[in-house]
Amino acid sequence: MxxxxxxxxxxxxxxxxxxxxxxxxxxxxxxxxxxxxxxxxxxxxxxxxxxxVNSVFLPSEIQQAIDSIDKMIKSASTTLNDATSNxxxxxxxxxxxxxxxxxxxxxxxxxxxxxxxxxxxxxxxxxxxxxxxxxxxxxxxxxxxxxxxxxxxxxxxxxxxxxxxxxxxxxxxxxxxxxxxxxDNTTAQETKRVAEAVTSQLATVVNSVIANVTNIDFPPEAAPLYFNQSGPLMPYLCNPYNGADLTERKCEDGEVEMSIATEEWKKYVCEVSASGICITTGRLTPAIYSQMTSAIDVTYGLYRYSPFLLSLGDCSFVRDTxxxxxxxxxxxxxxxxxxxxxxxxxxxxxxxxxxxxxxxxxxxxxxxxxxxxxxxxx
Structure with a gap:
């Protein structure tokens, strides 16, 4: 025994x-x-x-909201790690x-x-x-x-x-x-709201440059807006949220989804001279295309985290655990x-x-x- x-x-x-x-x-x-x-x-x-994008930044109120929520996110992250670790x-x-x-x-x-x-x-x-x-x-x-x-x-x-x-x-x-x-539910909801607002605003910034700069054939005297834009018009970026209330919206005809936007817009990039003027057919200079790519990376990154932010709000990540x-x-x-x-x-x-x-x-x-x-x- x-x-x-x-x-x-x-x-x-x-x-x-x-x-x-x-x-x-x-x-x-x-x-x-x-x-x-x-x-x-x-x-x-x-x-x-x-x-x-072409010297257009996010609105100042959005940038202030980012500064405010950033402190809340870091505090929540530290609290979560400390509580679990201890x-x-x-x-x-x-x-x-x-x-x-x-x-x-x-x-x-x-x-x-x-x-x-x-x-x-x-x-x-x-x-x-x-x-x-x-x-x-x-x-x-x-x-x-x-x-x-x-x-x-x-x-x-x-x-x-x-x-x-x-x-x-x-x-x-x-x-x-x-x-x-x-x-904290307040932190989760505010983070989700700010992330969606930034996503929507960045898409708006990109589309405003497409509408007011790249898709217009300016005369040479309209510099710096003129860089010899020519050829087929660029498609607009699909904004996943309605600007007024940030509700989800579907892409319309003629809009390109964020996941394929950079590949699609690459077709509209022209070759430029030393002065930055297009010498081949195109609607985008390499510099503007690079700026749009950076904006898309941030926009699509935040959009992909939307389900995660939603799970924070209803605490489903703890429920799953x-x-x-x-x-x-x-x-x-x-x-x-x-x-x-x-x-x-x-x-x-x-x-x-x-x-x-x-x-x-x-x-x-x-x-x-x-x-x-x-x-x-x-």
Whole structure:
């Protein structure tokens, strides 16, 4: 029984530690993924302030909104990383301490079992009784640990159930925020609004240059607007949002989608002279095309992060994380805490039975020795 209990205890503890590590890594990776995406959005917004197409920049109010939201994004990212990291460290430290305690106790019990067997064989009664006293202390400690792991087993199960219930019905400000907090709803909504506004405004800037510069055949005296534009007219960029309320809109005929705009506009680039005048047919100089490409990179980058920003608003990234933990990690955590608990019970019972056996054996051996020393009756 002692051997079986030790195997169950050691295996369960090892697998429980691995499961905890995997769970914590998963949570930290999710937090890092969210934080990195927030930083990417912040970088795109910072770049948008410097983007200019033919000397046309974003409106000043949009640039002020970017400065304001940038501070909120950095604060939210730091809070998310710190909360997740600190919680993971606390759990990891507790699990490491429990695991070390289990290993030490299992080693001591194995040593006690071996010494008790040796002392019993060689008839060292005093040693056996001393060992019994220490053994009962270890049995008590082990039973206490059984209770601790039973509580841990119940706590793991309750946490898993709470995660599943939270994923089904998200709530604000719960104990689960220590594991992976939701982003502040105000920050999430404002970030999404500013990102959509910047996307729409950059598309407007690009289209205004197309409408007022590249698609007009200016006379030479209209410099600097004139650079000998000629040939077919350029298609406009598809603005994914309505300018008034930032609701989504569909592309109209004659508009080019952001994902293929740079390739499409490359057809309208002309070769230029040393003075920057087109010497071949085209609507774009390489310099203006490069500026439009930079604007498209920022616009399309922010647009692609729109679903991510939406997930921040309704906290679906936390919901997905908790659902993943409940589905993939919770079954193992529940199973292996049960293994450790069963292993501790088996080891405790085995040592307790050994102690009883040592006492009986030692008393019987002493009784035989005493009987042999008595004089024979006539």
């Amino acid at each position: 002692f051997s079986a209990g030790s195997v169950v205890l050691y295996t369960g503890n090892g697998k429980f530690t691995i499961s905890i590590d995997d769970t914590l890594d998963y949570v930290e990776n999710q937090a890092k993924y969210t934080s990195d995406n927030l930083k990417n959005v912040s970088n795109y917004l910072d770049t948008a302030k410097t983007v200019a 919680n993971s460290k606390r759990i990891q430290t507790a699990v490491d301490n429990i695991g070390l305690s289990l290993i030490i106790i299992a080693a001591i019990m194995l040593l006690l079992a071996f010494l008790g067997f040796v002392f019993s064989i060689f008839g060292c009664s005093c040693c056996v009784y001393s060992l019994v006293i220490f053994g009962w202390i270890m049995v008590t400690v082990t039973f206490v640990l059984c209770g601790v792991f039973l509580i841990l087993h119940v706590a793991v199960g309750d946490t898993c159930v709470a995660m599943n219930e939270w994923a089904q019905h998200p709530a604000y400000k719960t104990a689960l925020d220590d594991i992976l907090p939701c982003l 908790f659902t993943g933990i409940h589905k993939n990690n919770c079954p193992g955590l529940r199973l292996y805490t049960r293994w450790v608990y069963i292993g501790l019970v088996l080891v405790s019972v085995a040592l307790m039975l050994s102690l009883i056996f040592w006492i009986i054996y030692a008393r019987e051996r002493r009784h035989r020795i005493y009987t042999k020393k008595m004089p024979a009756a006539f």
